[in-house]
Amino acid sequence: MSLRGDWLLHKAKRDHLKSSVAASFARPSRQGDELAPDKFPDSSRVSVQQLTNSRLVTLVPKTETDRHVVLFHGGAYRVRGFDSHRDWMVYLADQLQLKVTYIDFPLSPEFTVETTVPETLVAYDQLVAQFPTDRFAFLGDSAGGGLALVILQQLRDRQQPLPVGTVLVSPWADLEMSDTELARREVNDPELPLTVMQHVAAEYAGQLPLDHPWVSPVFGDLQQLGRIGLFYGTTELLVPDYDQLFAELREAEGTTVEVFALKNMMHDYLLWLNLPESKRTFSYLQALFE
Numbered sequence: 001m002s003l004r005g006d007w008l009l010h011k012a013k014r015d016h017l018k019s020s021v022a023a024s025f026a027r028p029s030r031q032g033d034e035l036a037p038d039k040f041p042d043s044s045r046v047s048v049q050q051l052t053n054s055r056l057v058t059l060v061p062k063t064e065t066d067r068h069v070v071l072f073h074g075g076a077y078r079v080r081g082f083d084s085h086r087d088w089m090v091y092l093a094d095q096l097q098l099k100v101t102y103i104d105f106p107l108s109p110e111f112t113v114e115t116t117v118p119e120t121l122v123a124y125d126q127l128v129a130q131f132p133t134d135r136f137a138f139l140g141d142s143a144g145g146g147l148a149l150v151i152l153q154q155l156r157d158r159q160q161p162l163p164v165g166t167v168l169v170s171p172w173a174d175l176e177m178s179d180t181e182l183a184r185r186e187v188n189d190p191e192l193p194l195t196v197m198q199h200v201a202a203e204y205a206g207q208l209p210l211d212h213p214w215v216s217p218v219f220g221d222l223q224q225l226g227r228i229g230l231f232y233g234t235t236e237l238l239v240p241d242y243d244q245l246f247a248e249l250r251e252a253e254g255t256t257v258e259v260f261a262l263k264n265m266m267h268d269y270l271l272w273l274n275l276p277e278s279k280r281t282f283s284y285l286q287a288l289f290e
Helices: 003-014 017-028 083-094 113-130 143-157 181-187 194-205 239-251 276-287
Strands: 045-052 055-059 068-073 099-104 136-140 164-167 226-233 254-263
Touching: 003 068, 017 099, 017 194, 045 143, 055 083, 055 113, 068 083, 068 113, 083 099, 083 276, 099 113, 113 143, 113 194, 136 276, 143 164, 164 239, 181 239, 226 239, 226 276, 254 276
Parallel strands: 068 099, 068 136, 136 164, 164 226, 226 254
Antiparallel strands: 045 055, 055 099
């Protein structure tokens, strides 16, 4: 772990980050919009396509490119995108010369998975229609990583082209969270509140069981999903679920997976853009297009 990562872990424990995360999940705010065009350094390069209960926010680099990242944001299917997600988009466009589209999908508790998954598919179809010659890569963090996996499975089932590759950072792919080791690991996780996450998972699932593949894609068919990079921190309570996901992906025909377990890093460490580990993750994403 880098010195910055060590400082971040100490700071998260000192500042009681877990309590703040629990509060934001329990009472999600709908005030403010960190992905509004006027929040970007150059709003002239930002376009917004409004859909029924979602939208597409696209940032293009200064030079023309067909390399296009699709961002599925984290926040427990509950919280709107953060300023960190906007910072990622700016970094990818300005430093790596990638086009980036953020899918602002329907959130719980207003909606459940039975709205979120179909409307995210519609949004992606709209994006492909808008940029028919682009090559796409998926980036999903936390809940967005789980949703990215669901969309991969749906594209395969519909016999649509898959992205050139997918980066999953701390993906929440098992909302059942039944592994008994999770409770023990929560003590050392400075960020994720297990009980609150279990409540949030049940609300997002709605009438579907928690092991339904739309809710928990680890229980779905993981074959023929292309190239996947799985990144997570070793302090996370969800490590047993990542281990299970990796094992399932590794055995799936037509799916190749690389795993990166980053020592002492926190859940969704990518939210802290200036970490060396975050920069290396973005470099991996860029290399998917090569």
